[in-house]
Amino acid sequence: MVSESPTLYQMIENAIAGDPESIQHVMGYLNSSNPDLRHMMQSALHSASSEGLWQRLLYCIGHNCWPELDETGELSTPPELPKSAAHRGEPTSQVRQRFMVSRSMQSLVEIYIVDSSPDPECEFEVKQGVLLPALGDPDLLNRWAAGYLLGLRGNLRSVPILDEILSNPCSPTPDLSRDQCIRWQWRAVQALAALDDVTCGPPLVKALASPERSIHQAAAQAITEMGIRAEPALLHALHHPDPHVRWHAARALGQIGDLRAVDVLADGLVDDNYEVRWTTARVLANLDCAAIPAILKVLSTQPITEPLRQSAHHALNSMPSVHHPEIYGYLKPLLDTLHEASAFSLIAVETPAIAQRLLLDWKNVSLICEPLPAYREDRRAY
Structure with a gap:
């Protein structure tokens, strides 16, 4: 043996x-x-x-x-390999x-x-x-390594350290190169994904804002796999100042498919960023007629702008259930109004009133809608 x-x-x-x-x-x-x-x-x-x-x-x-x-028997950092060693022909194997x-x-x-x-x-x-x-070691890399390992071992006490790693701007310092920092941020995302706990959502959302493609892609994947446990952080992220983060949040919420989030999600139709608006519209369209009341609320309470007209029309007109005769008949006055881009001043006046009237009639129409699959706690259902 x-x-x-x-x-x-x-x-x-x-x-x-x-x-x-x-x-x-x-x-x-x-x-x-x-x-x-x-x-x-x-x-x-x-x-x-x-x-x-x-x-x-x-x-x-x-x-x-x-x-x-x-000399005291304490652990210490080995000296760096001298940059001139190779030129001098000095032995470097021990270093x-x-x-x-x-x-x-x-x-x-x-x-x-x-x-x-x-x-x-x-x-x-x-x-x-x-x-x-x-976890309280003043040595930055020892502290980060401890947080990383505890995260992989499933200990939630690691989350503050993993959050600390992802909060680092990765500006080069004497103790930490930019490449080192990026590697540690990737490891932090890996550990948070392994923990798979609701407390991991905020640090992962923070990672979505990383300018490093590998980091924000890994964070997006981890959030998708967390499913419903990431939802509280994603709802908060819909108001993040970075439109890239808002885009990821809208997309991830759509993949989770929790109808309890639809009202907050629908606010993305008025986002000032084009990609966020259209991602929100696609997500709402995929939620189908269950998202209609939330869209009507936005149209009846928000100032009607050209971007809102476009995104709301796209969301409603792309729903599978719009092909149902009764659903189409219900939405037709609104769809016709939103479609008339050439008469925008009229649209801005008529749309809120039409949306409010349809909202009041929704109870009579909602029974027609084919219900979506029942919401389940198991994130793997999505």
């Missing part, structure tokens, strides 16, 4: 003690293209579980390197071996989020004893 190999255990102990050759061998196993070798070292690390080991592995994940010990590539990182994360030692309960407690205090 690999887990019984004393050689691996001794190598790990020497690495914890700071032996450069042992560190290089441990990271070599974890970075191997051979999955069996990676699993050998992962199994040995689980079996060698100790507070000192998990502190070093946390540091590795945060800083992409194995920590060194200073380079401290820096990990993605396969090593993935191996370490896997070790940290799974408790598979001979005593998994003890391993859980030791990891928690390292990770939870690290």
Whole structure:
């Protein structure tokens, strides 16, 4: 059995003690293209579980390197590789071996989020004893790594740190490059998606505003998968100053399909951004006749503008149920009025009155509408 190999255990102990050759061998196993070798070292690390080991592995994940010990025995950041070393022909292997590539990182994360030692309960407690205090670590990358790992482990105490990561403007600093920050923001989205809790909605909405395509796309996907749990944050996001965020919010709410949100969603018909208005119109059209009262409320209470005329007409005229003779007959006076773009001054006067009258008659028509599938709490229904 690999887990019984004393050689691996001794190598790990020497690495914890700071032996450069042992560190290089441990990271070599974890970075191997051979999955069996990676699993050998992962199994040995689980079996060698100790507070000192998990502190070093946390540091590795945060800083992409194995920590060194200073004169006091405390963990410290290894020196950066001198930029001139390659030109001078100086040996760089001892410096380079401290820096990990993605396969090593993935191996370490896997070790940290799974408790598979001979005593998994003890391993859980030791990891928690390292990770939870690290949420308050003044070392930014240690703190972020702890939040990321706790998020992947399902601990909601990580959410404030994940929110902190996504709040960072990613301006380069001596301690954090822009590329590093973007990678951590992607990891934060990954952890929030894994948590899948209503408290994850606001940080994910914040990520929608990221100028980085990879970040806002990952956040949009996570929000879609969260479904109904993301709805409170999405409703709030409909009023976000960034139109891109409002667009994502309208689209995601449409995918969730909760009719309880339709009144707030319909306010997007008067948004000052073209894409938000038309996304809202398409979403309302897909909700079909269940969205008619909300659209009528907007038309009867908001000033009629040309953008509102266009978006409301598109929403109503694109509904599948508009082909039903009685629904079409009910909406025809309004559709005809909204269609007459050349007589806008007349439309602005007549539309609110027509919408109000139709709203009062809605109870007599609503029974005709074929009801949408019953709303279900299970987000996978969408």
